[in-house]
Amino acid sequence: MLDPAALPFPCAALPDVFTNFRILVEREQAAPSAPLARPTTIPPLPPAFAALAETSTVVPDVPQEAHLATARSSFPYALPAFYGGPSAAAEHLRQYFSGALAHTYKFSRNGLTGVDYSTKFSPWLACGALSARMVFAALRQFEAVHGANDSTYWIWFELMWRDYFRFLHLQHGVALYRAQGLSSLGQPSHDAHRFEAWCQARTSEPLVNAGMAELSATGYLSNRLRQIVASYLVHDLGCDWRAGAAWFEAQLIDYDVYSNQGNWLYVAGRGTDPRNGRRFNLQKQMRDHDPEGAYRRLWATQGTAQVELK
Structure with missing residues (x-):
């Protein structure tokens, strides 16, 4: 959005904390350039691609499972x-x-x-x-x-x-x-069994399972749930944050390498945030955001063995 050259500091001197970055940007009234107008003409395709374009269809090939999940999805891309x-x-x-x-x-x-x-x-x-x-x-x-x-x-x-x-x-x-990110922390722990259970929505936490089931079925997950399931993987299941980041990369239809990596570092306490990570209290999250259990019922997983947290 913002041109790096228009920032009130060079990128090499980017503030370590987002709040300080925001304050400086707003104080100096840095603003994005206006979007460019649509081009009036587009150069012709090379012959090989032009022939392919003539025979291709513009209707997306949407998997059948996407149609099945559409009624529940927060981003029904079908x-x-x-x-x-x-x-x-x-x-x-x-x-x-x-x-x-x-x-x-x-x-x-x-x-x-x-x-x-x-x-x-x-x-x-x-x-x-x-x-x-x-x-x-x-x-x-x-x-x-x-x-x-x-x-x-x-x-x-x-x-x-x-x-x-x-x-x-x-x-x-x-x-x-890298494993330590920008922190001085050592190698993160990892448990392949717990990680697999997290991916497959069969942990011992219904809210986490509901979120992971939605992610698997639709490729989308609310920002709040992304933070909740990430925190649970890192801080409760004791798994490597990089495995979680890679799973999100494989699943999300809105995968963005910068935001994905930055947010996982933030949750794991290996980025620039001074609070050394974000551990979410699952009981509080359920009270605040799913007090009646509607979301958990919507994406309830059944018939799968749950991993025990030991």
């Missing part, structure tokens, strides 16, 4: 409105800012299920059908017409987090993929 191209992305962007959703985002963003609790921009951002600058421009246009509030600010806040993880990669590179 439906035309959620296809992966720029037309669906542009329409979703228009639709999101056409109503009041942006004015309630801060209060709904921790929801666990449904299409409207969060922006759902991430799959299109991840595949390049939508740019962060396009989202920012639409956000500012919405604020100019309907007014800004804490929720519209929080969309900007999340876009800054996305940028921060990119700048972190420019600063540290391959160090972010």
Whole structure:
């Protein structure tokens, strides 16, 4: 979103803490450039690709299991409105800012299920059908017409987090993929049996199992649940955070290498966050976000043996 050259500091001097990064960016009023206009012409395809394009279909080949999971999915990509191209992305962007959703985002963003609790921009951002600058421009246009509030600010806040993880990669590179990350911690522990149980949604925790079942069936998971299941893998099951990051890479339809790696480092306490990791209290998370158990019932797993936490 932000041009590295427009930052109030070089990437090599990126603040260690996101809050300090945000304060400096906002104090200096650094802002993204406007999105480029659509090209009026596109160079012709090379002959070999042109012949292939003439015989190809534009209808996505959606797996049957995606259709089966559509009714429960928070990102039902089997439906035309959620296809992966720029037309669906542009329409979703228009639709999101056409109503009041942006004015309630801060209060709904921790929801666990449904299409409207969060922006759902991430799959299109991840595949390049939508740019962060396009989202920012639409956000500012919405604020100019309907007014800004804490929720519209929080969309900007999340876009800054996305940028921060990119700048972190420019600063540290391959160090972010080593076992210790940016910390002084030693080699993380790992238990292959527990990791397999986590992947297969057969731990001893129903909320974790529900989240992992949704991820497996749909390739999508709310931000709140991503943090919950990641924390459980690292801090409760004692598994290597890199295995969790790799599993998310293999499953997520909105996989983004920068955000994925940055968030797993953050949860594991091996990134730049001074709190040495984020361990979530599962009982509190259930009380706060699934008090009636609706989400757990929606994605309940049955007939699988659970691993015991010893």
